[in-house]
Amino acid sequence: MIPSANPSKAKGTAWESTWTKYVQEHHNPAAHRNVQMGRLDIGDVAGYYLHAAELKAEKTITLSDYIAQANREAVNAGAPFGCAVVKRRMKGVADGYVVRDVATDVRLMNRMRDMEDALRAAAPAAYSLIDKQHREAA
Missing domain, CATH: 3.40.1350 (Trna Endonuclease; Chain: A, domain 1)
Known part of the structure; x- marks a missing residue:
């Protein structure tokens, strides 16, 4: 090389x-x-x-x-x-x-919160499965 x-x-x-x-x-x-x-x-x-x-x-x-x-x-x-x-x-x-930056991070966290709330309301079983997978990955 x-x-x-x-x-x-x-x-x-x-x-x-x-x-x-x-x-x-x-x-x-x-x-x-x-x-x-x-x-x-x-x-x-x-x-x-x-x-x-x-x-x-x-x-x-x-x-x-x-x-x-x-x-x-x-x-x-x-x-x-x-x-x-x-x-x-x-x-x-x-x-x-x-x-x-903090402003970008807050916008990202707000989006994540809103999407999780929407998924939890629309498909509770799917939300629980995804939440469990990500908690175990940590």
């Missing part, structure tokens, strides 16, 4: 590929890396349900910049939520961080 002329870019690409594979295995088999689109970028990875995901693997973490970028890209992608997925140094993909 030929070494990259830009080691930082290679590190970022490796993180995007590793995280995408993890999401494919544990969340959505159709997840994939997006083509970069400049100022109209739609996030680094598509297929993380309801989110534009902006991935970062940097030595110095600047959450405010990451969140601002993720939120812009969510608008561009037509996704309701943006998130930054930050690599944790010296750790595997499952130990990384998914970060949202």
Whole structure:
């Protein structure tokens, strides 16, 4: 393999590929890396349900910049939520961080609450089964 002329870019690409594979295995088999689109970028990875995901693997973490970028890209992608997925140094993909601002997180929690309430009312047995599965996974 030929070494990259830009080691930082290679590190970022490796993180995007590793995280995408993890999401494919544990969340959505159709997840994939997006083509970069400049100022109209739609996030680094598509297929993380309801989110534009902006991935970062940097030595110095600047959450405010990451969140601002993720939120812009969510608008561009037509996704309701943006998130930054930050690599944790010296750790595997499952130990990384998914970060949202508080306003985005509250909107997500409100949506989840409303959807759970609707499912519980419409299909109590299905709700109980899904709730049990997710509690056991924790």
